[in-house]
Amino acid sequence: xxxxxxxxxxxxxxxxxxxxxxxxxxxxxxxxxxxxxxxxxxxxxxxxxxxxxxxxxxxxxxxxxxxxxxxxxxxxxxxxxxxxxxxxxxxxxxxxxxxxxxxxxxxxxxxxxxxxxxxxxxxxxxxxxxxxxxxxxxxxxxxxxxxxxxxx
Amino acid sequence: xxxxxxxxxxxxxxxxxxxxxxxxxxxxxxxxxxxxxxxxxxxxxxxxxxxxxxxxxxxxxxxxxxxxxxxxxxxxxxxxxxxxxxxxxxxxxxxxxxxxxxxxxxxxxxxxxxxxxxxxxxxxxxxxxxxxxxxxxxxxxxxxxxxxxxxxxxxxxxxxxxxxxxxxxxxxxxxxxxxxxxxxxxxxxxxxxxxxxxxxxxxxxxxxxxxxxxxxxxxxxxxxxxxxxxxxxxxxxxxxxxxxxxxxxxxxxxxxxxxxxxxxxxxxxxxxxxxxxxxxxxxxxxxxxxxxxxxxxxxxxxxxxxxxxxxxxxxxxxxxxxxxxxxxxxxxxxxxxxxxxxxxxxxxxxxxxxxxxxxxxxxxxxxxxxxxxxxxxxxxxxxxxxxxxxxxxxxxxxxxxxxxxxxxxxxxxxxxxxxxxxxxxxxxxxxxxxxxxxxxxxxxxxxxxxxxxxxxxxxxxxxxxxxxxxxxxxxxxxxxxxxxxxxxxxxxxxxxxxxxxxxxxxxxxxxxxxxxxxxxxxxxxxxxxxxxxxxxxxxxxxxxxxxxxx
Numbered sequence: 001x002x003x004x005x006x007x008x009x010x011x012x013x014x015x016x017x018x019x020x021x022x023x024x025x026x027x028x029x030x031x032x033x034x035x036x037x038x039x040x041x042x043x044x045x046x047x048x049x050x051x052x053x054x055x056x057x058x059x060x061x062x063x064x065x066x067x068x069x070x071x072x073x074x075x076x077x078x079x080x081x082x083x084x085x086x087x088x089x090x091x092x093x094x095x096x097x098x099x100x101x102x103x104x105x106x107x108x109x110x111x112x113x114x115x116x117x118x119x120x121x122x123x124x125x126x127x128x129x130x131x132x133x134x135x136x137x138x139x140x141x142x143x144x145x146x147x148x149x150x151x152x
Numbered sequence: 153x154x155x156x157x158x159x160x161x162x163x164x165x166x167x168x169x170x171x172x173x174x175x176x177x178x179x180x181x182x183x184x185x186x187x188x189x190x191x192x193x194x195x196x197x198x199x200x201x202x203x204x205x206x207x208x209x210x211x212x213x214x215x216x217x218x219x220x221x222x223x224x225x226x227x228x229x230x231x232x233x234x235x236x237x238x239x240x241x242x243x244x245x246x247x248x249x250x251x252x253x254x255x256x257x258x259x260x261x262x263x264x265x266x267x268x269x270x271x272x273x274x275x276x277x278x279x280x281x282x283x284x285x286x287x288x289x290x291x292x293x294x295x296x297x298x299x300x301x302x303x304x305x306x307x308x309x310x311x312x313x314x315x316x317x318x319x320x321x322x323x324x325x326x327x328x329x330x331x332x333x334x335x336x337x338x339x340x341x342x343x344x345x346x347x348x349x350x351x352x353x354x355x356x357x358x359x360x361x362x363x364x365x366x367x368x369x370x371x372x373x374x375x376x377x378x379x380x381x382x383x384x385x386x387x388x389x390x391x392x393x394x395x396x397x398x399x400x401x402x403x404x405x406x407x408x409x410x411x412x413x414x415x416x417x418x419x420x421x422x423x424x425x426x427x428x429x430x431x432x433x434x435x436x437x438x439x440x441x442x443x444x445x446x447x448x449x450x451x452x453x454x455x456x457x458x459x460x461x462x463x464x465x466x467x468x469x470x471x472x473x474x475x476x477x478x479x480x481x482x483x484x485x486x487x488x489x490x491x492x493x494x495x496x497x498x499x500x501x502x503x504x505x506x507x508x509x510x511x512x513x514x515x516x517x518x519x520x521x522x523x524x525x526x527x528x529x530x531x532x533x534x535x536x537x538x539x540x541x542x543x544x545x546x547x548x549x550x551x552x553x554x555x556x557x558x559x560x561x562x563x564x565x566x567x568x569x570x571x572x573x574x575x576x577x578x579x580x581x582x583x584x585x586x587x588x589x590x591x592x593x594x595x596x597x598x599x600x601x602x603x604x605x606x607x608x609x610x611x612x613x614x615x616x617x618x619x620x621x622x623x624x625x626x627x628x629x630x631x632x633x634x635x636x637x638x639x640x641x642x643x644x645x646x647x648x649x650x651x652x653x654x655x656x657x658x659x660x661x662x663x664x665x666x667x668x669x670x671x672x673x674x675x676x677x678x679x680x681x682x683x684x685x686x687x688x689x690x691x692x693x694x695x696x697x698x699x700x701x702x
Contacts, residue, residue: 055566060563087614095601105595121575145577
């Protein structure tokens with residue numbers, strides 16, 4: 001990809017690869033912090049972080065669309081997340097239909113009320129929606145899984 | 153409070169007294185119910201007349217539908233939200249619904265209100281007849297006698313070396329028959345008494361044989377999950393269990409061996425493999441079913457999610473599954489056994505790769521760049537590799553590995569005609585230093601686009617590696633967790649015994665583990681102490697090392 005195209009992609013001038021990656025990842029980190037805090041403390045606001053047609057796969061269960069997501073998050077007991085690892089990469093546009101996308105992977109522990117603590121892994125695809133004033137990031141795809149080997 | 157010496161005339165004519173004051177009526181009901189109790193006849197007629205005004209003694213059937221599987225949590229939650237305390241009787245499951253009985257209208261209507269207080273449950277309250285166990289309740293003296301006989305009889309049937317209890321064909325046990333004790337394990341009270349004996353006398357029970365006891369339901373037995381959770385071998389053969397769902401009630405047990413043959417449920421399956429998979433759903437760690445070794449579990453979970461609406465054909469997802477598995481097998485074959493340069497073909501020219509490890513300043517085995525001399529931006533750019541050549545160069549630098557393919561959990565969480573997103577979880581062993589190897593747990597996410605030769609081309613590769621927990625290690629590589637057994641202990645001198653005692657006090661581990669640690673370090677107390685501290689900080693010592701064995 002030509003450097004000039006890359007710059008246009010972000011709608012900003014004079015940006016090189018280093019800054020491009022940095023920008024994407026900073027946004028992703030900030031987003032993730034907001035996500036887990038919203039999940040733990042303001043659960044009702046969580047769906048605002050998802051695109052209309054977003055899909056969540058939660059331990060193998062597929063939940064598609066805002067209404068279904070809303071019902072799902074309402075039903076989920078209250079949570080306490082502890083994120084131990086966070087990593088992000090910009091997604092190559094050949095995979096994304098020219099929409100600026102970032103891959104975010106997190107890992108840590110979570111305790112849902114009434115259940116015991118689990119290790120979890122979560123993978124997000126975040127897409128940027130640019131408006132003249134700012135860039136809004138939303139979740140296009142979310143995959144959450146308990147990584148529990150010790151328990152059945 | 154209630155006068156038992158009732159006027160006989162009043163007792164014989166219950167209907168006429170109904171018009172008199174209420175207290176008298178209660179006396180009558182009480183009598184009639186207690187008489188019925190002795191004769192074991194349900195008094196539906198009486199109960200039917202009283203349910204509307206909720207006089208004491210009337211029963212209500214409570215049906216709970218909930219998304220929560222954890223029965224203890226569910227009941228605790230209901231109890232805490234219920235404004236009137238209640239005692240659930242005959243708790244059991246009917247399909248997905250939990251059902252129990254309560255006495256008196258007070259608790260019953262309080263329970264109805266709880267329905268709105270807890271998310272994800274609904275509670276239905278109906279008047280009902282006396283629950284089964286109340287109707288068939290054993291008299292206290294009978295209970296005592298039963299217990300004594302059971303205890304004596306049970307001890308005879310307990311094999312200490314195997315920690316196994318054989319209760320097959322219990323009803324016709326000669327001792328019990330001789331004493332006219334009828335232990336019908338189908339009866340809740342009998343099963344409950346039996347479990348009570350197990351909990352008190354054999355709490356570490358490993359194996360339980362309930363063959364040939366005409367069991368048709370397992371609601372009562374499911375309490376064993378709390379009372380003797382150590383049971384790993386269960387024999388339910390030659391009973392009357394009708395469906396696998398009944399067996400599912402035992403789901404909390406971590407069974408390794410199960411016997412079900414000779415039950416009607418076995419005939420409900422089309423073929424052997426459907427039967428095995430249905431049972432394995434409930435007991436994923438099961439190793440033997442009906443005496444047959446089960447194939448090593450390959451945990452593969454492939455979910456597909458279509459962004460564009462379209463027909464989801466099972467053929468399509470099979471092809472996808474095969475494609476993904478084949479790709480991963482090839483990738484890891486080269487990664488583990490070949491020259492990793494060979495992976496160049498798997499990556500896109502402009503692909504990205506990043507590696508994350510948890511940062512632990514105390515662990516010297518994990519190499520982490522010095523965070524102080526590198527500002528964050530530079531560090532991120534350094535650890536994020538771009539272009540396939542850079543990526544493969546980095547991969548070649550990583551230690552040699554051996555991935556345990558059968559331990560992988562693979563999930564395809566996004567699929568469109570342009571892109572495939574795959575996540576894997578698993579363990580691998582890594583060669584660290586000269587001859588040491590460590591077991592690590594990893595999560596890898598691949599984003600790939602279709603490649604020309606109907607394979608995949610990776611555009612994003614994210615790898616997260618951490619140390620595996622002892623359980624993960626054991627499970628993945630089927631290594632038995634080292635447990636010191638009494639038979640393998642060589643004779644220990646007086647001095648050594650004192651060392652063991654001191655070590656145990658200082659480390660907090662029980663005597664057996666302390667002894668093992670000292671033995672492994674050739675009775676060098678300081679060295680053993682150092683080894684213990686290192687392992688403990690690394691979280692490598694299982695909990696049972698600290699359990700005091702009575």
